[in-house]
Amino acid sequence: MSGYEKLTVVTSAAWLARDLDAAGVVPVTRDIGLDAPVLDGATALWCPGVYATRMVATGLEHPFASFGPDWPFFFPHRFLRRTVIADRLSDVRWLAAASLPGPVFGKLAEHKAPSAPARVYPSIDAFASRLREVFGDAAEDLQVLVSAPIVFRAEYRCFIAHGQVTAASFYLLRTRTGGEITWDAFETAEQAPPVESAVRFAQQVVDALEDGHRATGAPECGQPDGWVLDVGLDENGAWSVVEPNASWSSNPYHADPAGVVRSILASQDPAGRPDWRWRPDPVLAARVRPFPTSTRSTS
Incomplete structure (x- = not known):
């Protein structure tokens, strides 16, 4: 068991906190996410990735767990049933050139960017060009995932x-x-x-x-x-x-x-496994605003 006594849901959708609270596992409250959370050791969080990234940019530590951007390495091919490549864009481009010569499904590894959506692109070069349009030269260091399209x-x-x-x-x-x-x-x-x-x-x-x-x-x-x-x-x-x-x-x-x-x-057990500790993409973390200093919380 995690030891958490309550859960804060950071969202504008009131139904989400209401439904999770009705489960009766732990008390659930809602926060609209304008300020940094109070990390008291007893409160778990559900929040968008950008909110968690702002926490990191503010210097707040919380034990979020994730498979990380290189998750395809852990899954046997029989469960993937397609070629999946995850790495920095600069490395993915040449890895995909040989194994994925046609259209590719491309996305940021763990983040969402409306200006560079997860979808099928005509080629790996088309996907890379889109990311460069949005992120400039920093795009080459983004953690991305590309795969053979599958319907x-x-x-x-x-x-x-x-x-x-x-x-x-x-x-x-x-x-x-x-x-x-x-x-x-x-x-x-x-x-x-x-x-x-x-x-x-x-x-x-x-x-x-x-x-x-x-x-x-x-x-x-x-x-x-x-x-x-x-x-x-x-x-x-x-x-x-x-x-x-x-x-x-x-x-x-x-x-x-x-x-x-x-x-x-x-997913955020304080005594959990550090090998699965989530960290934001450094390129994206450098682009978010920290929370206001006056609202910064400590654990």
């Missing part, structure tokens, strides 16, 4: 705590005519597409990550204590890993709130 008919989010899938939700369906149906088209989890098959696949991935590290005799765990695994189902009925995400900043959609909270708490 998922349906995508699901699975929350994980201490090696077990604790909650899951459908979040995207692509129709045969090219349309998209998102999670908010359904009022409740019962109305949304079922998640059982996604949960079974996600648990297989989680178990394989743990088994792989046990087999090597490595002392570190094969995964963070708390995280999110997005999985997708293709047109042939095959499951693949879409990507891991941080449960402390991931939309729960229609996932069971109690399982979501358990994953969030596990």
Whole structure:
């Protein structure tokens, strides 16, 4: 157990804090995120990545966990089912030149930038050009991810705590005519597409990550204590890993709130595994504003 006694949700969406509080795991309060958080050792956080990055820029330390930008190295290829390359843009460009000669799916490794969205680009050079337009010469040092494009008919989010899938939700369906149906088209989890098959696949991935590290005799765990695994189902009925995400900043959609909270708490256990400690991309961290000095909190 994490030892946290409460959870603060940094969001303008009142429903998120309300739903997580109703789970009854720990008391949940909402903050709109104008100031630095109070790090009292008893309060866990759910917050956007940019808020966490501002915390780091302000000098505030909090034990957020994440797979990090090089997550593809940890996942067996049988679960990815495509070439996935993660590194600094300057290195990815030449790595992808040989293995991904055509269109590529490209994104920032762990951050979101509306001006450089995660999508399919005509080539690795087109993706790199877009990043240079937005970030200038600093783009070469950005942590990015590129992969062979794959079309998922349906995508699901699975929350994980201490090696077990604790909650899951459908979040995207692509129709045969090219349309998209998102999670908010359904009022409740019962109305949304079922998640059982996604949960079974996600648990297989989680178990394989743990088994792989046990087999090597490595002392570190094969995964963070708390995280999110997005999985997708293709047109042939095959499951693949879409990507891991941080449960402390991931939309729960229609996932069971109690399982979501358990994953969030596990993702920032003060006694957790330092090898999975989240750090922001230095290029992006240099571009955010610290919180005002007068509101800076101490642990």
